[in-house]
Amino acid sequence: MEIQRYSSTAIIIHWVMAIMIIAMICMGIYMADLPKGSDERSWFFSLHKSIGLTLALLAISRLAWRMISPPPMLPSIVSITHQKMAKATHHLLYLMMFIQPVTGYISSSFSGYKTKFWGVPLPHWGWKNPELNELFTEMHEISAICLVILIVLHIGGVAYHLHRKETEIFKRMWF
Numbered sequence: 001m002e003i004q005r006y007s008s009t010a011i012i013i014h015w016v017m018a019i020m021i022i023a024m025i026c027m028g029i030y031m032a033d034l035p036k037g038s039d040e041r042s043w044f045f046s047l048h049k050s051i052g053l054t055l056a057l058l059a060i061s062r063l064a065w066r067m068i069s070p071p072p073m074l075p076s077i078v079s080i081t082h083q084k085m086a087k088a089t090h091h092l093l094y095l096m097m098f099i100q101p102v103t104g105y106i107s108s109s110f111s112g113y114k115t116k117f118w119g120v121p122l123p124h125w126g127w128k129n130p131e132l133n134e135l136f137t138e139m140h141e142i143s144a145i146c147l148v149i150l151i152v153l154h155i156g157g158v159a160y161h162l163h164r165k166e167t168e169i170f171k172r173m174w175f
């Protein structure tokens, strides 16, 4: 049976974003505990913001590409329930790929500092407001937890199919 694979563009974006998102989660947890006012903290914050905004642009490109080149149908050996679960997880992962950088960007806009994108200051529409900064930082944390849960479910789903020797599921998203 011939395997219906994702397009090369979708595969490249999937793996580049997967590595970047996992690295960003680790970086976010690490940098949040660094001492306030330290050079290391501001270096990591600035890198985190630039990579995060790059991820937002990649998510937009990915969604646009998905509309041009829709994902291949899952093989019929995958039960309808699992197909529905995979679809729901993928849709929620897409949602979080937007919510995560947007909450981070809004919280930064109320920090009193200009948000820079790889050194270039972005239009500063926010103002210093500790309450709003705190609120969106909390939303950023909660959405990171939701994202981690979804990634675990997603990897669990792929692992389940690999365990059942349905390796074509993995090959659909491999080079």
Ligand code: HEM
Pocket (backbone or CB within 6 Å): 010, 014, 017, 018, 019, 021, 022, 066, 071, 074, 086, 090, 091, 093, 094, 151, 154, 155, 158, 159, 169, 170, 171, 172, 173
């Ligand atoms: C941050 C991490 C990840 C995110 C956000 C993510 C997101 C996604 C999304 C949204 C899809 C649906 C395809 C699309 O429409 O673009 C997908 C498919 C897929 N992902 Fe991931 N992924 C991540 C990590 C991983 C990892 C670590 C693996 C390896 C175990 C993996 C294996 C796959 C496979 C095999 C598919 C194809 C499923 C199918 O046949 O429909 N992903 N991923």
Ligand code: HEM
Pocket (backbone or CB within 6 Å): 021, 024, 025, 026, 027, 028, 029, 032, 045, 048, 049, 050, 051, 052, 053, 055, 097, 100, 101, 102, 103, 104, 105, 106, 107, 108, 115, 137, 140, 141, 144
């Ligand atoms: C997909 C992209 C992103 C991921 C996966 C991500 C993930 C995280 C995580 C896991 C944390 C640690 C939360 C905690 O335990 O306190 C964090 C903190 C943070 N993120 Fe992000 N982030 C992303 C994008 C962004 C963007 C675009 C910005 C701003 C432009 C941003 C700004 C921040 C800031 C300022 C903190 C520190 C909050 C604090 O403790 O004061 N993030 N991020």
